[in-house]
Amino acid sequence: MTQAARHQASKAAATPGPAVPEAAPPARRPDVLIEPLRDDARLRVWRHRGTSQRLVVCFSGVGRLATQPPRLEFAKTASGSGRDHVLFIADPARSWLNAPGLIEEIAGLVETEAARIGAAQVVAMGHSLGGFSALVLGGFTKVDVALAMSPQYSVAPDLVPDEPRWMGFRNKITEWRIRQAGDHMNAATDHVVIFGRAGREAPQRRLMRPAANVACYLLPRVRHDSVVRLHEAGVLDEVVQLAFDGRKRRLRQLLAERMKASQVSVDAAQAGEDAA
Numbered sequence: 001m002t003q004a005a006r007h008q009a010s011k012a013a014a015t016p017g018p019a020v021p022e023a024a025p026p027a028r029r030p031d032v033l034i035e036p037l038r039d040d041a042r043l044r045v046w047r048h049r050g051t052s053q054r055l056v057v058c059f060s061g062v063g064r065l066a067t068q069p070p071r072l073e074f075a076k077t078a079s080g081s082g083r084d085h086v087l088f089i090a091d092p093a094r095s096w097l098n099a100p101g102l103i104e105e106i107a108g109l110v111e112t113e114a115a116r117i118g119a120a121q122v123v124a125m126g127h128s129l130g131g132f133s134a135l136v137l138g139g140f141t142k143v144d145v146a147l148a149m150s151p152q153y154s155v156a157p158d159l160v161p162d163e164p165r166w167m168g169f170r171n172k173i174t175e176w177r178i179r180q181a182g183d184h185m186n187a188a189t190d191h192v193v194i195f196g197r198a199g200r201e202a203p204q205r206r207l208m209r210p211a212a213n214v215a216c217y218l219l220p221r222v223r224h225d226s227v228v229r230l231h232e233a234g235v236l237d238e239v240v241q242l243a244f245d246g247r248k249r250r251l252r253q254l255l256a257e258r259m260k261a262s263q264v265s266v267d268a269a270q271a272g273e274d275a276a
Contacts, residue, residue, distance in 0.1 A: 032075045032082045042099065044090040045109065046072050052084045054244070055119040057110055057143070059126035059133035060090035066168055070094070070129075077237050078125060085117050094129060094169035096155050097136055098177050107141035114142075121145075123244045127227045128152065132181050135191060139184025146185075147192045147243040150226040153207035154180035163203040182209055189213065192243040192251070194261075196222030196229075208264065215248060216264040217255050233258050 038045040044060075058078040063070035069092035079086045089106060097103040114122050123145040124134035131151025137143050154160050155170045156179045178184065185191055191214040195205050201224060210216045222229050230236040235258050242251040255261035 032079050034072065034075060034088070041092055042102070043105065044069060044072075044092055046088040047113070048075070048079050048082070048084075048086040048088070050079060050083050050085040052080070053118060053120035054080075054084040055110070055114050055117060055122045056084050056086040056244070057122065057124040057134070057137060058086055058088045059124070059130035059137075060088070061126065061128035061130045062094055062166060062169070063090075073127070073130065074125065074240075077240055080241060081237075085113070085119070087113055089133070091129065091133070093172070094166070095173055096129060096152070096170075096178065097133055098173050098175060100175070100177075103136065103140050103178065107137065110137070110141050121244075123147070125149075125240060125243075126151070128224065131193075135181040135193075136178055136184045138186035138189035138191075143186065143189045145190045145192070145244050145246065147194075147240060148181075149194045149230070150196060150201065150224050151181065151193065151204065153182060153204050156180065159207070160203040165200070180207060182207060185214065187213060190246060191215065193217070194219065194226050194230075194239075194255075196224060196226050198223040200224065210264045215252075217252075217261045218264060219255075219259050219261050222259075230259070235259070 032048055034046050034048055036046050056078045058074050060070035060073045070090040072088045072090070087110060091097065091102065093099055095102065110122065121144050122142055124137045124143050125147040126134040127149045129152065131148030134146045135148050135151060138146055155163065155166060156176050159180055193208060193214065193216045195201055195216070196219050208216050219226055219229065227236065230239055235254060238254060239251065242254065252263055
């Protein structure tokens with residue numbers, strides 16, 4: 001390279017080029033402010049104050065540690081990133097709502113909160129024990145939509161003799177006031193139930209009864225971790241909001257496209273029941 005060429009190259013390198021804008025940071029989901037309302041051996045309750053006219057009742061599952069009470073779950077997902085009012089509820093004894101007067105007390109809390117905010121819609125959601133509770137709540141107070149992910153339909157020994165899970169808690173239930181969710185699923189409530197196809201879920205899936213107001217979806221290669229798998233696929237928040245908004249066709253399409261889910265038809269369920 002000649003001296004003139006080297007000088008020109010050095011000059012070009014020293015001349016700043018057009019500014020390249022930095023990539024925008026990913027949008028940060030707003031914090032959801034939570035206030036504890038109650039925390040004792042019978043009931044844990046938290047509240048988020050939103051701005052909409054929707055009240056979400058979000059039930060916690062069993063939890064990971066038997067020695068610790070269930071924690072608040074789905075803070076941002078249940079609230080629509082802070083928009084909707086939420087009551088978060090956990091059953092520390094894991095009684096599946098069988099503790100004396102527990103479900104009636106919860107229903108009273110929901111009705112009081114709905115009246116306080118002037119709720120135009122009350123919805124419920126949860127995973128596992130939380131899903132069971134969401135399905136049952138409509139039998140005791142007005143619930144427009146219930147979303148249950150990997151729920152138990154029953155943990156009563158005579159109804160699910162092939163269900164070996166959660167025995168440490170189930171053995172402590174002495175009075176079975178709520179033997180199965182189906183006995184309390186209100187005809188005026190729209191129910192969305194999402195299950196994995198794994199074999200260990202079979203005792204609970206067997207009790208499903210799809211109907212005009214009960215949409216049941218099965219996710220292939222999914223165990224009791226439906227919430228984790230929906231989150232990993234990037235669709236958990238959308239699934240929750242579509243269910244609450246009653247957008248059944250779009251929900252079915254989304255689950256089919258992103259999760260390869262199939263919907264259990266009423267006719268197929270009826271055929272299986274008749275065969276049994």
